[in-house]
Amino acid sequence: MRIRPTPAPTLFLRASVAGLCLLAMASSGSNASPPAPEPTALVLPSSVEQRIMARPIPTPTRPAVAAPVRIASKPIIAVKVENTTMAYPRVGHGSADVVYVEPVEGGLTRLLAIFVSRKPSTVGPIRSAREVDATLLAAYGPKVPLVFSGASRYTHKILSKGTQHNIYAEASMKGFARAKGRVLPHNLMGALPTLLARSGKPVIPKDPGLHFGAALPGGKSARTFSASWAACRITATWSAKAKGYTLTTDGRREIDALTKKSVVPRTVIVQHVVTKNSRNRDVLGNPTPIETVTGSGKATFFRDGKVWRGTWTRRNAASPTVYRVGSKEFLLAPGQVWIMLLPTSAPLTVR
Helix, strand or coil, rough: CCCCCCCCCHHHHHHHHHHHHHHHHHHHHHCCCCCCCCCCCCCHHHHHHHHHHHHHCCCCCCCCCCCCCCCCCCCEEEEECCHHHHCCCEEEEHCCEEEEEEEHHHHCCEEEEEECCCCCEEEEEEEECHHHHHHHHCCCCCCCCCEEEECHHHHHHHHHCCCCEEEEECCCCCCCEEEECCCCCEEEEEHHHHHHHHHHCCCCCCCCCCCCCCCCCCECCCEEEEECCCCCEEEEECCCCCCCCEECCCCECCECCCCCCCCCCEEEEEECEEEEEEEEEECCCCEEEEEEEEEEEEEEEEEECEEEEEEEEEEECCCCCCCEEECCEECCCCCCCCEEEEEEECCCECC
16 A cells, blocks of 8 residues: 655745745845834724723624513403304304303303404394303403393393393394394394494403413424314314314304305314303203313313413403413414313314
């Protein structure tokens, strides 16, 4: 094997040659130029030096983080909407800011649609209220208008103790009308502007605990999920195009008959709740379930095609509900929110 000699470093050769040349010049006594003087330090006037030293040294800044956004500061009105196949297609609920899904008698569900930022002309079919409505609406402040039609004597007694302002068809049909082409009792519609005027002085909601902002880090991919009650099933599928969840209720695509468009919430919260039977009974003798929405429990959050698992806490009826993943608040995607009150014994399937 032939080994090539390693060349000497260039810097070393140049320094050696320069040293030999200087040595030769010194021994020959030739007239060489004297070496250049070393540079001297630059001395500034004291006034300039003081100005330079007084300048603050810039420090790196962190990017600003947007504060969470709360629900709009506009007049609020809540409406009880039927959620059975006989009520399909529902009207106006696509414009709601928040939609609660409540278990009712016989394993069915009913909607509590809350309108703040937008008020559609018509909402329905409007049906009877339940005891839990008073507890849910207390988080939004006193005198929130609650629109419904029908309630048992027992439920009326419970609702009369709530902080909300009850507006029901049995007291006055002003703002209510029966829609043609639908069967009783699934055809009662409400003219929202009239009902809002009937409620009196506008009510601006207080903070119920729903805050909007950037998604938490993490989360697992979840394109589809289904929440099941005894006689109702709601399936949500993430749509990147719509930037929200398309819904099917008992196999039918959830649309707003007023706009002919799909109802697409940006965020869905499944709030796992303990239920107990009320002393109230429906006409068939079925007990009315009461959902426990104060205290604490588990929650499953869906937004942006992902799922997070966390908790909900609410000190009392007048307090906001706090949603967390670990120690951090779960923020909602701007847009409509559905909150499904799912009994702890009921299944939630995530895919």
